[in-house]
Amino acid sequence: MEAYLQEWLGLLLRWAHFITGVAWIGASFYFNWLENHLERQQAEADIAGDLWAVHGGGFYYLQKLRAAPQQLPQHLHWFKWEAYFTWLSGFALLCVVYYWNAGLFMVDSRVADLSSLQAITIGLASLLLSWLFYDLLCRSAAGKRQALTALMIIAWFALLSWLLSSLLSGRAAYIHVGAAIGTIMVANVFFVIIPSQKELVDAVREQRVPDARKGENALLRSRHNNYFTLPVLFIMISNHYAGTFGHSLNWLVLLLLSLSGVGIRHWFNIRHLEGHSRLVLPFSLLLLLAVIIALRPQAPAKSQTVSASPATAEAMKVVQQHCTICHSAKPDHPGFAAAPLGIVLDDESALNVLARRVHHVTVVTQSMPLANATGMSDEERDLIDRWYAGRMLEQAKRSEQEP
Ligand code: HEC
Numbered sequence: 001m002e003a004y005l006q007e008w009l010g011l012l013l014r015w016a017h018f019i020t021g022v023a024w025i026g027a028s029f030y031f032n033w034l035e036n037h038l039e040r041q042q043a044e045a046d047i048a049g050d051l052w053a054v055h056g057g058g059f060y061y062l063q064k065l066r067a068a069p070q071q072l073p074q075h076l077h078w079f080k081w082e083a084y085f086t087w088l089s090g091f092a093l094l095c096v097v098y099y100w101n102a103g104l105f106m107v108d109s110r111v112a113d114l115s116s117l118q119a120i121t122i123g124l125a126s127l128l129l130s131w132l133f134y135d136l137l138c139r140s141a142a143g144k145r146q147a148l149t150a151l152m153i154i155a156w157f158a159l160l161s162w163l164l165s166s167l168l169s170g171r172a173a174y175i176h177v178g179a180a181i182g183t184i185m186v187a188n189v190f191f192v193i194i195p196s197q198k199e200l201v202d203a204v205r206e207q208r209v210p211d212a213r214k215g216e217n218a219l220l221r222s223r224h225n226n227y228f229t230l231p232v233l234f235i236m237i238s239n240h241y242a243g244t245f246g247h248s249l250n251w252l253v254l255l256l257l258s259l260s261g262v263g264i265r266h267w268f269n270i271r272h273l274e275g276h277s278r279l280v281l282p283f284s285l286l287l288l289l290a291v292i293i294a295l296r297p298q299a300p301a302k303s304q305t306v307s308a309s310p311a312t313a314e315a316m317k318v319v320q321q322h323c324t325i326c327h328s329a330k331p332d333h334p335g336f337a338a339a340p341l342g343i344v345l346d347d348e349s350a351l352n353v354l355a356r357r358v359h360h361v362t363v364v365t366q367s368m369p370l371a372n373a374t375g376m377s378d379e380e381r382d383l384i385d386r387w388y389a390g391r392m393l394e395q396a397k398r399s400e401q402e403p
Pocket of ligand 1: 104239240241242319322323324325326327333340341343357358361362368369370373374376
């Protein structure tokens, strides 16, 4: 029953997290787009720019003012709850999925022998320390120099990814890097951006000039948030791709994919500017391509022959011993009410259908059994590898014989 309720709790939180996240990032992309597409007005004294748009059966006309209005309008819309709820639902999800079953989802004894409590402490510390480092950096003298700040932020996340992936399971390491970036983003909104907007509104109300420094800081932080979006979105879907977080250099894969995301975001930001660098997009896509090529599957060794490869019945024995406690129509594992992701490995025909994925998660990424919960040995992984290679060679032979 607990596993069943936990699954629903996870589902509802993930749904809410997704909805609020779409609303937050969507609004942020929209305002960024507005800023880039405003038709700048030189002649008008009060209007900095305006634009026309058509959407959903109507025309919209928007203006951006040069300065604050003389009087506050009756209804002024703020955009902040999307951000706060994205973080709150995300943090709750982190607790339900990862901290509730930390032994299974965070600790991997082949990476480091930690207790659940140690793993959770490391996870929480990574969120807090990332914000403290980033915030101090932005406030320091170095924070005044854009390129240096960007380099330091990249260095911090390279270090964090490496540290976390040498302490926690690959998927937990990835999700904590993502949660750390998300925490910085929402703390930027809460501690810097919203206070600066409050200052603007207060200044209008009190008929005084707003503190310009607060506005500059807010602009810088919101620009940083803009660059964080693509990496954080990749990390949120990365858990579906064991080839990334399960790689032996998973921290480097994360870093390179994130840099490529930052580059693509940069291109969206500069492509309207005159004389922008034409290399940003090709370079970012090349980086992505390089990762895809570097992670390509290796062909099985030529020396392996079909006769030496184990029969499916032998592979099935290993699967029954290590997988079906979770991946069964009726799992015996107390943590699962149904087979995870609907992957059922109860009989040989299911194993045959899922052969490629089974090989991928047990041999290539070694991300299964989850946290090596059932203690699968290297010999057993090798058996699956030889069984799979035998299948491949057999298939290749068969297709050669076909006319
Ligand atoms: C302790 C429970 C548990 C055990 C034991 C376990 N798994 Fe999983 N498996 C999971 C969970 C949970 C997921 C879903 C992870 C997610 O949400 O992405 C999963 C996902 C998978 C996936 C899909 C993920 C992908 O990247 O394709 C495959 C394939 C898989 N398991 C195969 C296996 C095999 C083969 C074994 C045995 C060698 C095994 N699992 C043992 C819990 C388990």
